[in-house]
Amino acid sequence: xxxxxxxxxxxxxxxxxxxxxxxxxxxxxxxxxxxxxxxxxxxxxxxxxxxxxxxxxxxxxxxxxxxxxxxxxxxxxxxxxxxxxxxxxxxxxxxxxxxxxxxxxxxxxxxxxxxxxxxxxxxxxxxxxxxxxxxxxxxxxxxxxxxxxxxxxxxxxxxxxxxxxxxxxxxxxxxxxxxxxxxxxxxxxxxxxxxxxxxxxxxxxxxxxxxxxxxxxxxxxxxxxxxxxxxxxxxxxxxxxxxxxxxxxxxxxxxxxxxxxxxxxxxxxxxxxxxxxxxxxxxxxxxxxxxxxxxxxxxxxxxxx
Numbered sequence: 001x002x003x004x005x006x007x008x009x010x011x012x013x014x015x016x017x018x019x020x021x022x023x024x025x026x027x028x029x030x031x032x033x034x035x036x037x038x039x040x041x042x043x044x045x046x047x048x049x050x051x052x053x054x055x056x057x058x059x060x061x062x063x064x065x066x067x068x069x070x071x072x073x074x075x076x077x078x079x080x081x082x083x084x085x086x087x088x089x090x091x092x093x094x095x096x097x098x099x100x101x102x103x104x105x106x107x108x109x110x111x112x113x114x115x116x117x118x119x120x121x122x123x124x125x126x127x128x129x130x131x132x133x134x135x136x137x138x139x140x141x142x143x144x145x146x147x148x149x150x151x152x153x154x155x156x157x158x159x160x161x162x163x164x165x166x167x168x169x170x171x172x173x174x175x176x177x178x179x180x181x182x183x184x185x186x187x188x189x190x191x192x193x194x195x196x197x198x199x200x201x202x203x204x205x206x207x208x209x210x211x212x213x214x215x216x217x218x219x220x221x222x223x224x225x226x227x228x229x230x231x232x233x234x235x236x237x238x239x240x241x242x243x244x245x246x247x248x249x250x251x252x253x254x255x256x257x258x259x260x261x262x263x264x265x266x267x268x269x270x271x272x273x274x275x276x277x278x279x280x281x282x283x284x285x286x287x288x289x290x291x292x293x294x295x296x297x298x299x300x301x302x303x304x305x
Contacts, residue, residue, distance in 0.1 A: 038222055039283055042215050046287045052208045053077040057096075059200050060114055063191060066104055075298045076100075078291030084243070085288055109183035117191050119244060120159045121198075125205050127156035130237030133230045134265065141264045148265065152237075166192060212236050219279050223272060231266045235276075238262055 054073035061068060068076070076096050083092030093115055100106040131152045139145055167185035170178065191197065213236040217227055242255035256277060259266075263273050 034222065034279060038218065039286060042218055042283050043287045043290070045211055045215050045218070046284070047290060049208050049211045050074065050077050050081065050291060052204055052211070053080070056118070056201060056204045056208075059197065059204070060117065060191075061100075063194055063197060064106070064110060064187075066100075066106075071294075071298070075294050078294040081291045082288060082295060085284065107183070109180055110187050112184050113187035113191060117163075117188070117201075120162050121201050121205050122240060122244060123155055124159040124163060125202065125209055126237045126240040127152045127159065129209060129233050130241075131156060133233035133237065137230045137234060137265060137267075139265050139267070144262075144264060148262070163192065163198065209236065209240070212239070215283075216276070216280070219276055223275055223279075228267065231268070234262075235259065235266055 051074065054070075054077040057076050058068050058073045076099065079099065080092035080096045083095040085092070097106070097111040097115065100111060101108075131149065134145065134149055134152065137145075166189045169185055169189075170182050173179045173182045213232055216232050216236055216239070217229075220232055221227055238258050239255060242258045245254055245258075259277065260270065260273060263270055266273065268276070
């Protein structure tokens with residue numbers, strides 16, 4: 001069912017975007033004219049985000065007494081990026097968890113708690129920056145602005161509450177499902193009780209957020225010769241949320257839908273917003289060569305069983 005929805009959304013998005021591009025060729029003219037220097041700068045910024053994601057994994061797994069090698073941490077981040085970018089349904093996260101289970105015998109409850117800890121740290125920070133930027137954006141569409149602020153506020157408060165919460169554990173759960181839930185809660189409590197860990201991961205995720213925003217700022221400056229900081233931060237928040245909600249490869253269709261319905265708040269015309277999305281995706285394809293390289297090198301260095 002999930003796979004069918006993913007394919008349907010991808011196909012629908014491709015049809016709509018293709019139809020729009022055929023009738024509005026100016027939307028992709030900017031991609032054709034983009035210079036090599038700009039591409040290299042954005043790819044370099046994206047590489048730093050890959051390294052920071054590696055550091056995030058390194059710090060998170062240390063709590064469970066697993067110290068990854070530097071290359072292995074980069075490999076895990078590369079695997080996650082490629083899986084999420086080219087495969088549906090957050091497959092990158094699944095591939096990362098599968099690797100940890102196979103090599104280090106990480107159990108499902110541990111892996112589940114790690115995954116959701118990452119998700120809620122990301123939603124916490126993205127909703128925070130989204131709220132701040134949207135509050136400061138001067139926009140006349142009051143209904144859309146209030147609605148967006150309400151949704152972001154709920155996400156922000158909920159994610160903060162969940163990150164700080166410790167769950168009560170059952171003494172003797174009977175069913176296998178109850179045991180699994182109990183173990184997941186136990187591992188979550190281990191993570192949430194590490195205050196220094198939370199500070200480190202929030203810092204890493206915050207720096208990563210601004211690196212992603214830097215990519216968008218470079219594209220905005222290339223297209224419009226203008227840096228609308230608040231709008232860029234809000235665009236980036238929406239982009240991060242779309243990646244978390246993704247059931248399609250690279251959030252195809254999901255991201256476009258979320259951002260395009262917010263174009264009034266962003267103060268960017270539909271044509272220009274399409275241009276931003278096209279350039280962003282095209283450069284991501286170019287960048288994917290780097291994580292694919294790390295995955296290839298890792299496959300060569302793996303010793304046969």
